[in-house]
Amino acid sequence: MENIEFESYKRKNGHDEFLEFIEELPIKDQQKLLEVIELTQEKGLLTAQKMKWIKKLDDNLFELRSKVSSNIQRVLYFHVVNGRYVITHGFTKKTQTTPKREIKHAKQIREEWFNEN
Numbered sequence: 001m002e003n004i005e006f007e008s009y010k011r012k013n014g015h016d017e018f019l020e021f022i023e024e025l026p027i028k029d030q031q032k033l034l035e036v037i038e039l040t041q042e043k044g045l046l047t048a049q050k051m052k053w054i055k056k057l058d059d060n061l062f063e064l065r066s067k068v069s070s071n072i073q074r075v076l077y078f079h080v081v082n083g084r085y086v087i088t089h090g091f092t093k094k095t096q097t098t099p100k101r102e103i104k105h106a107k108q109i110r111e112e113w114f115n116e117n
Contacts, residue, residue: 076106
């Protein structure tokens with residue numbers, strides 16, 4: 001099984017949008033989201049897909065899902081190399097589909113990351 005590691009990205013403007021998102025969540029939501037990230041790292045992507053923790057959204061863009069009661073949290077991420085993945089940002093989901101603006105935002109962050117690295 002491939003070792004998987006998620007990391008957040010601190011943008012040029014100094015913001016780490018994932019960490020800022022996590023800090024704003026209620027404690028139970030924080031714990032659940034971090035647990036799903038940890039379980040995905042431990043169990044692997046195949047198990048995470050089967051458990052519906054992750055979903056492919058676009059070419060090299062994925063979402064990781066977490067839910068506590070009616071609060072649905074999502075973080076978007078992309079693959080870098082080997083088992084390394086970068087989380088772009090997170091949001092609270094309020095609709096059936098992932099909002100296009102969130103996908104567009106993640107793509108902008110992904111492009112910024114690849115231009116810098």
